[in-house]
Amino acid sequence: MSSLFPTYARWNIEPVKGEGTSLVDQSGKEYLDFTSGIGVLNLGHCHPAVTEAVKAQLEALWHTSNLFTLQIQEEAASLLTGLSGLDRVFFCNSGAEANEAAIKLARKATGRSKVVTCLQSFHGRTFATMAATGQEKVRTGYGTMLESFSYVEFNNLEALERACGEDTAAIMVEMIQGEGGIRPIQEGYIEKIKEICQKTGALLIVDEVQTGIGRTGKAFAFQHFNLQPDIVTSAKGLGNGLPVGAMLGSEVLSAHFGPGSHGSTFGGNPVCLASAKAVLKEISRNGFLEEVNEKGKLLLQGLKDGLGNAEVVKEIRGKGLMIGIELKEEAAPYLEVLQDKGLLVLTAGPNVLRLLPPLTVTRDEIQSAANMISGLFAKKTQAV
Known part of the structure; x- marks a missing residue:
């Protein structure tokens, strides 16, 4: 048993x-x-460059805490900002944690609570990300969900416009719904999102947990479009099997995530970031x-x-x-x-x-x- x-x-x-x-x-x-550990092993099993980077870091340092300055964090963050066009990075351990951080930051920065997501989306299984996920089966059995989430039909422009207003903190969307059936976003829907965000002051969160780190032929899937999100989340392929997540945001948001506002004991672990650095260098080749x-x-x-x-x-x-x-x-x-x-x-x-x-x-x-x-x-x- x-x-x-x-x-x-x-x-x-x-x-x-x-x-x-x-x-x-x-x-x-x-x-x-052809599973890649559910979209994690973007460089395949036991990639030589990743293996060597992890071995070298294991022999140097495994863990300190985020009370210390770690050069490997700065290096990995710099690679991510360079690839994404964003300015700041918060490291964590998974896609759910990255999305949790994104929701917290969006609410804190805007002073609003409502987050609009799409039906059939998947953003994680923590209480916040479960509430953000537009699939009832994920939420069933866990009681009252975190409030102020609204779900609209994916690629439905009218439904999105009806759901968003001056009380909206963020629109949270995937460029391709992974767990929802490999359903790509339509360009018209992206243009409507941009219009609404500009009109209402809502932030745009793009969940790139499955689509990011080269999966769609760009470093991030949003780069197939004329689009610059306020917040992007990443995980899965970032560590090629080691637990690494990251929330990326624009410079203006950094004032809202100061000391004590958020944290992660293992986020930014040097061994995991050694893997992430090797991955990011490889996809940048x-x-x-x-x-x-x-x-x-x-x-x-x-x-x-x-x-x-x-x-x-x-x-x-x-x-x-x-x-x-x-x-x-x-x-x-x-x-x-x-x-x-x-x-x-x-x-x-x-x-x-x-x-x-x-x-x-x-x-x-x-x-x-x-x-x-x-x-x-x-x-x-x-x-x-």
């Missing part, structure tokens, strides 16, 4: 070794890993993000070519190496079939297969995965 709380519906796979896009289980079976864009197009086209006649497939969508295959039926049964074939993928909602390969995936691995998926649904179509 397990000593763990049964909070996860676990697969019958026990990984024992990983390298790049390869994951090996306890029986010796090798898988092509000349040509890296261009390669992600090209590989994303290759994967998307390979799936469209292979699944064009599949009766069960409704739509294929995404950006960079964040792809969703929406089905006309439940997606979960297909996971185990693909696992048997040696391919690991995820779901995003009940009807969407989610592909999040490492950004370092090779073109041959992309073709192999596309062929496995196409072959599976080709058989399904023939059976129909």
Whole structure:
């Protein structure tokens, strides 16, 4: 009997070794890993540059506290501000913590409480981020939620305008709804958000926990648009497997997050930031993000070519190496079939297969995965 709380519906796979896009289980079976630890391992398993950076930091210093000045924090923060166009960084341990900090900062800076988010969004499982999440199933069973959150239909301009006013502290949005089904934001919706924020004084929080750190072919997904948020949150791919989260904000907001206003015991841990620094340097390497864009197009086209006649497939969508295959039926049964074939993928909602390969995936691995998926649904179509 397990000593763990049964909070996860676990697969019958026990990984024992990983390298790049390869994951090996306890029986010796090798898988092509298109989950990346749910969008975390953007550089793949055991990336050499990350491994060496972490080893070196482990031999120097593990932890002090945030009472001390740490050069590695300044260096990692500088890389993040350089990539994002924002000015200040607060380090924490996860996406939920980053979003929690963003909500606190937005309320404190504006003196308002209302935060408008989208239906089918996902922002975390703490009480504030659970309340921000536009999925009832996440909030069920936990009693009264934190007040002053309002949910609107994603990409619905009229609904957004009706929900926002002079009492709105922030609009909080994902550029692509990850857990909500790999649903990209529309440019018109972004323009409406910008208009409302300018008119009402509300801040714009962009949740880049899953879409950031190169996942969509830009350092951050908001950079595909003419957009500069007030606050951006990051985690997952930032540490490539080590627990790192970050909230980034504009300079004008720094006055509202002074000493004692917020904190995190382990936030900015030097070992975790050694990993983050290595990741940020790698995605900043000349040509890296261009390669992600090209590989994303290759994967998307390979799936469209292979699944064009599949009766069960409704739509294929995404950006960079964040792809969703929406089905006309439940997606979960297909996971185990693909696992048997040696391919690991995820779901995003009940009807969407989610592909999040490492950004370092090779073109041959992309073709192999596309062929496995196409072959599976080709058989399904023939059976129909």
